[in-house]
Amino acid sequence: MTSSPPSPADTRPDLDPRGPRFGAAITAGLLLVVVFLSLTGASVAALVGLAGLAALFAWGAFAGAGRHPYSMLFKRFVRPRLNPPVALESAAPPTFAQGVGLLVTLTGVVLGLVGVAPAVGVCAAIAFVAAFLNAVFDYCLGCQMYLLLVRAGLLGRPVA
Amino acid sequence: MDPIIALSLVLALVAGATVLGLVWRARQGRAAVVAPGATAAQDTPLTPADVASRLPFGANGTLVQFSTDHCARCPGTHVLLAGLAGQRPGVAHVDVDLTHRRDLANRFGILQTPTTLILDGTGRVRARIGGVPNRSDLLQQLDHLTGSTHDQLTPVTR
Structure with a gap:
């Protein structure tokens, strides 16, 4: 006896979960x-680097995690060398996580542009922890942030 | 800043993230037993209506899974729990979508999906699992449930 899982049409499992981890x-x-x-005081280089990463996050967030450049690299060069995936997953959570990454890195870029140079390193460090946990421990930041934003009332409002 | 100190800080960041990840992974999927009588709220038996379920609970126990539509591991957990519930007579599996039920997420203090509540035959919460359930933890809890149906006052221990 079981109820049907929540599975809207746009969240069908179609993504090899190792792809987003490779990108992360x-x-x-x-x-x-x-x-x-x-940290070494190369503020301009750090700012340019973070802006580049923010652009990559934007790509993933708007085009979808499956169409990110790293995802293309994964499909082209990595996946053919691996065993087939045990199970496919929905692209929605990693795409959402890309949006969270965009928000964090863009905050660093904006603060850096208005002269708060240390913010670049701090925001990069925060984004690093999330990306590292995703890559090494298979932690799904998108899944957790989504639920917390639902709880905060910012997402998934009751259907009127 | 001196490059050596900067490099040390970078390595410390990696080490800190690693510790965080190890702690997170150690806690994922483990069943946390809810002792009877902990709080009045926890002792109140749940009904299917409490989790917006149209399906009845099981006579021996129920696995209440909380999901959202942005949850990579929820479909796999659904398959696991539905399979285990199917093998045990009187055990039901209910999958609750929290996407449009913020009230339920707040009421049950759900911080991650999937989160699974293990209810006994009376509907009282016996254990809680955050993340993809550890299979042996889950089996142990189900054994306790089916074994403790004659004496509801026996606390579930691991």
């Missing part, structure tokens, strides 16, 4: 470089 590993590495640049 690259992103985490690049964010660490930004943190290092920011």
Whole structure:
């Protein structure tokens, strides 16, 4: 005896879950470089780097996690070398997580542009922790943030 | 800042994130037993209406899964719980979509999906699992449920 799971048409499982983790590993590495640049006082380089990463997050957030450049790399070069995925997952949570990443990195970029240079490193460090947990521990930030935003009343309002 | 110090801070950041991840992973999927009499609210048996379920609860116990439509592991958890419930007579599985039920998410203090409540035959919450349930923890809880149906006052222990 069981009830039907919530499965709207746009959240059908169609994504190899290892794709977003592969992308998160690259992103985490690049964010660490930004943190290092920011700490060593290379403010301009750090700001440019974070702006580039924000643009990549925007790509994932608006085009979908499955159409992100890293996802393309994964499909082209990595997935053919791996075993088939155990199960496919919906692209909605990683796409949402890309939006969260965009928000965090864009905050750093904006603060950096108005002269708050340390914010670049701090925002890069925050985004790094999320990307690292995603890549190494398979933590799904999008899933958790989505629920917390529902609880805060910012998403998923009761259907009128 | 000196590059060596900067590099040390970067490595400390990686180490901190690793510790965070290990702690998170150790807690994921483990059944946290809800002791009877902890609070009055926890002792009140739940009804299907409390979780907006149109399906009845099981005579021996119910697995109440909380999901959203943005949840990578919820479909897999659904398959796992439905399978286990199907193997046990009198055990039901209910999947509650919190996407449009903020009130339920707040009432049950759900911080992540999937979260699973294990109810006994009377509808009282016996255990709670955050994340994809650990299969052996879940089986143990189900054994306690079916074994403790004659004596509802026996606390569930691991």
